[in-house]
Amino acid sequence: MRIAALRRTDKKLITKNRVNWLSERLPINEYIRQHLTQYYLPKNLNFWYFFGFLSLFTFFLQVVTGIWLTLFYTPTPEGAFNSIEMIMRDIPYGWLLRYLHSSGASVFFILIYAHIFRSLLYGSYKKPRELVWLLGVCLYIILLLEAFLGYLLPWGQTSYWASQIGTSLLDSIPKIGHTLTLWIRGNNVVAGETLHRFFAFHVIAIPLSLIFIIRLHLIALHKVGCNNPEGISIQTKTCLHNKTLSKVPFHPYYTIKELLALLIFLFIFSVIVFFVPEMHGYFLEANNFIPADPLLTPDHIQPLWYLAPFYGVLCVIPNKTLGILVMGGVIFMLLMLPWLDRNPVRSMRNRGYYSRFALANFILSFSLLSYISTTVFTPNKVIFVQILLLNYFLFFLLMPFYTKYEKNKPLPQSLCGK
Amino acid sequence: MWKISVFFLFILILSFTLANPSKSKPIKLSSSDLASLQRGAKYFMNYCSGCHSLQYMRYNRLGVDLKIEDKFDSSTQQRLKDNLVFTQAKTSDTIKSNLHKEESLRWFGKPPPDLSLSIRARSADWVYNYLLSFYLDDTRPFGVNNSFIKNTAMPDPLAIIRMDTNAYHNLNKTNDQLSLKISNHVIYSHSNKSRPPTPILEEVVTDLVNFLTYIADPTKNNRQSLGKKVCGFLLLLTYFVYILKKQIWGNVKK
Numbered sequence: 098m099r100i101a102a103l104r105r106t107d108k109k110l111i112t113k114n115r116v117n118w119l120s121e122r123l124p125i126n127e128y129i130r131q132h133l134t135q136y137y138l139p140k141n142l143n144f145w146y147f148f149g150f151l152s153l154f155t156f157f158l159q160v161v162t163g164i165w166l167t168l169f170y171t172p173t174p175e176g177a178f179n180s181i182e183m184i185m186r187d188i189p190y191g192w193l194l195r196y197l198h199s200s201g202a203s204v205f206f207i208l209i210y211a212h213i214f215r216s217l218l219y220g221s222y223k224k225p226r227e228l229v230w231l232l233g234v235c236l237y238i239i240l241l242l243e244a245f246l247g248y249l250l251p252w253g254q255t256s257y258w259a260s261q262i263g264t265s266l267l268d269s270i271p272k273i274g275h276t277l278t279l280w281i282r283g284n285n286v287v288a289g290e291t292l293h294r295f296f297a298f299h300v301i302a303i304p305l306s307l308i309f310i311i312r313l314h315l316i317a318l319h320k321v322g323c324n325n326p327e328g329i330s331i332q333t334k335t336c337l338h339n340k341t342l343s344k345v346p347f348h349p350y351y352t353i354k355e356l357l358a359l360l361i362f363l364f365i366f367s368v369i370v371f372f373v374p375e376m377h378g379y380f381l382e383a384n385n386f387i388p389a390d391p392l393l394t395p396d397h398i399q400p401l402w403y404l405a406p407f408y409g410v411l412c413v414i415p416n417k418t419l420g421i422l423v424m425g426g427v428i429f430m431l432l433m434l435p436w437l438d439r440n441p442v443r444s445m446r447n448r449g450y451y452s453r454f455a456l457a458n459f460i461l462s463f464s465l466l467s468y469i470s471t472t473v474f475t476p477n478k479v480i481f482v483q484i485l486l487l488n489y490f491l492f493f494l495l496m497p498f499y500t501k502y503e504k505n506k507p508l509p510q511s512l513c514g515k
Numbered sequence: 516m517w518k519i520s521v522f523f524l525f526i527l528i529l530s531f532t533l534a535n536p537s538k539s540k541p542i543k544l545s546s547s548d549l550a551s552l553q554r555g556a557k558y559f560m561n562y563c564s565g566c567h568s569l570q571y572m573r574y575n576r577l578g579v580d581l582k583i584e585d586k587f588d589s590s591t592q593q594r595l596k597d598n599l600v601f602t603q604a605k606t607s608d609t610i611k612s613n614l615h616k617e618e619s620l621r622w623f624g625k626p627p628p629d630l631s632l633s634i635r636a637r638s639a640d641w642v643y644n645y646l647l648s649f650y651l652d653d654t655r656p657f658g659v660n661n662s663f664i665k666n667t668a669m670p671d672p673l674a675i676i677r678m679d680t681n682a683y684h685n686l687n688k689t690n691d692q693l694s695l696k697i698s699n700h701v702i703y704s705h706s707n708k709s710r711p712p713t714p715i716l717e718e719v720v721t722d723l724v725n726f727l728t729y730i731a732d733p734t735k736n737n738r739q740s741l742g743k744k745v746c747g748f749l750l751l752l753t754y755f756v757y758i759l760k761k762q763i764w765g766n767v768k769k
Contacts, residue, residue: 140767182571182631185734192734193741345767353760360753364746371742375635386635386731 132319137344138351139325141512145215146323147358152208153311154359155201160304162198170250172296174289177252178388196374202244203380204366206403209237217456220443221324227435229321232314234431239307241404246299248401249292253385258398260295261287262408269417286391327509328444343512379471397473406463409470413482423486430493437493440500442508449503455492462488542643544725546736553581555726558719560599562672563630566619569610571631572730574600577610580733623668634731639724646673646720651683676716 120126169188171180184191213233216222222230249260264287268278283290325331331343345351375381379402384395400408407424414420442448445456462485469482545551556577559569578584578595584606585591592606600606602613612627619626633642645663649671652660657670677683729735 179571186571186576192738196738342767349763350767353756353763357753357756357760360749360756364749364753367742367745367749371738371745383636383638386632 133348133352134346136319136347138323138347139331139512140342140345140350141325141327142323142351142354143326144358145211145218145326147355147362148208148212148215150355151358151362152205152212154362155205155208156307156311159198159201159205162194162201163300163304165194166198167300172250172292174252174292174389177250177292181251193370196370200366200369200374200376200380202247203376203401203403204369205240206244209240213237214460217459218445219324219326220328220438220445222435223438223443224435225321226318226324229314229317230435231432232310232317234428236307236310236314237431238428239303239310241407243299243303243307244401244403246295246303248404249287249295250299251385252292252389253382254387254389254393254395255382255385255399257287257389257391258395259400259404260291262398264291266411266417266421269421271418288391324443325512326444327446327512328442329508329512331512399471402467402471405470406467409466409482410486412470412474413479413486427489430490433493434496437496438500439497440503440505442505447506447508449505451499451503455496455499458488459492462486462492542639542721542724544639544721544728546725546729548725549582551722551725552729553583554719555722555724555729556581556583556599558723559726560601563723564601564610564612566612566614566627567630568612569631569730570629572610572733573607574604574610575606576733577730578606580729623670625668627669630727630730632731634724634728639728642727643720643724646723647717649673649677649683673716673719676714676719680716 166184169180169184169191171177181195184195186192216230216233245260245263249256264278264282267281268274270277279285281291281294282288283294369376369380375383378399382399382401384399407427410424410427411417411420414423440448440452445453466482466485466489469478469485472478474482574595575584575592577599578592579586583591583598584595595606602611604611614627616626645661645667648661648663649659650662651658654660655666659671659674661667661669671677
């Protein structure tokens, strides 16, 4: 009996020693303290704050399913379409991996849009979080690029012709345009060479840069701390007058909330993956089930919904070079946002009606712009989309004025005692 | 607020799931109707497989899924071979037609497309309406035209059934003579009592489209039954995590 007890304590000691050995050589404990147990967050974060974590989760889901797909995928014009059908039919649970990856891409963008909307709603882009916002917009741009590159890989009709149009945009850059297009495509048209390099960029180059910038995004966030729905700065961990907390540690308070959010998200995501993976042509287009045919241009080239607003901009601007400039402007405006907003109040909860109306108008314009761009353009629609585009730019260009002259509500003093 | 938003998101997804945009005559399909799928396989092999291949589908997969062949009983393999394999193919092969590309070019002007993904590329309604829209037209090389896709290159594969049931709908008055011929043919065919009763055209096409829908997405039933289990498990787990969350947040004052 005594020997057994001794052995048990011995074992405990050994594990303790091993943990000690590791923590003396790696800053594990410091890291856990700094980012989990002693990382304090405002206690009033609502569900809009979970989309960042959910996007991160989806990113890793994309990486893991992507690695599995590359085991079976063949990046050649002859083999690409067939290998995907092989994944869908012959490989056990290949369909699950493929649908997780293809629906995951669309869901990723929905999460990212919700995440961006949260920033606009509660002013998370304002001082001192400008860099967090800038890195976030960079991530959004790189993610668009990643999705565009990945979209060629199934080698269906829509993939092929969308890439053909996408790469031909570079052609209208003066002087270097033609050489640049040739360099990107590796051929005069989208061909096997293009597929090879898009594959390489999609699976290695872009995901690596994404990981790097996501890390920076998080480091910058943890340096300045999290904003909250009231948009007020909280310095102290406790309120003095009634001794209730205004900030709570990340673990266990937010880890459990994030877990709950993750499960609800996974439930909705599973409904999509298992029951409507095509989402009636929004997540997987019908035309993409026809193998790419360089000799047969489809009547209507429908862009994927998350690339649609940019495609729509190109369609409604008559001049191609001007169209590309406007498309660049659409993204540039997002980068300028922290310096266009002159209202000292962050959250829409405490702002005046001008900002609220402008934001609602902006969201509506962008959503309609995306939706109409997925349909066939008619002359009437072109004018309507031009108006929506004007709305989009007015939101940013008029911002310095309406944010300066609007009447704000008084800010709450603290998060306690409400 | 949070609950309302989740509810709305859920409603949004549900509405997307249920909304089914279609312009043409809709078709009612049942992927679990095994008899219909088996009949569809029969019709496909008899009327379509001469020209069209199903290059992503294997005979044995088809056999197992449609319960024609038993995976663990090799004697049932012969049943599949006798009934559905009309070429020299092995049961582990994909379903390929024996039509030569050059000949098909000479006969139809273009090679007949592979039908593995036809339903996903078009839609079940499209294929259903296309197959039902053949009518007699002397100006075309095969004597038939299609009102859904004008001047289609494909001859009417179901002409025999259509003639037996007189199901050609005449669009032109000039076709009166032809239809007279057909009605004679109908009388002739029905006078032969040893023949089994001819199936109704709509039912044949429905079975065919049902079969092609299965071919386009063979994992669908499997996927949905797995999906129900996964969603159920997630709901259960969500409930327990919700209770845990209540516990942990219970001591934090608003």
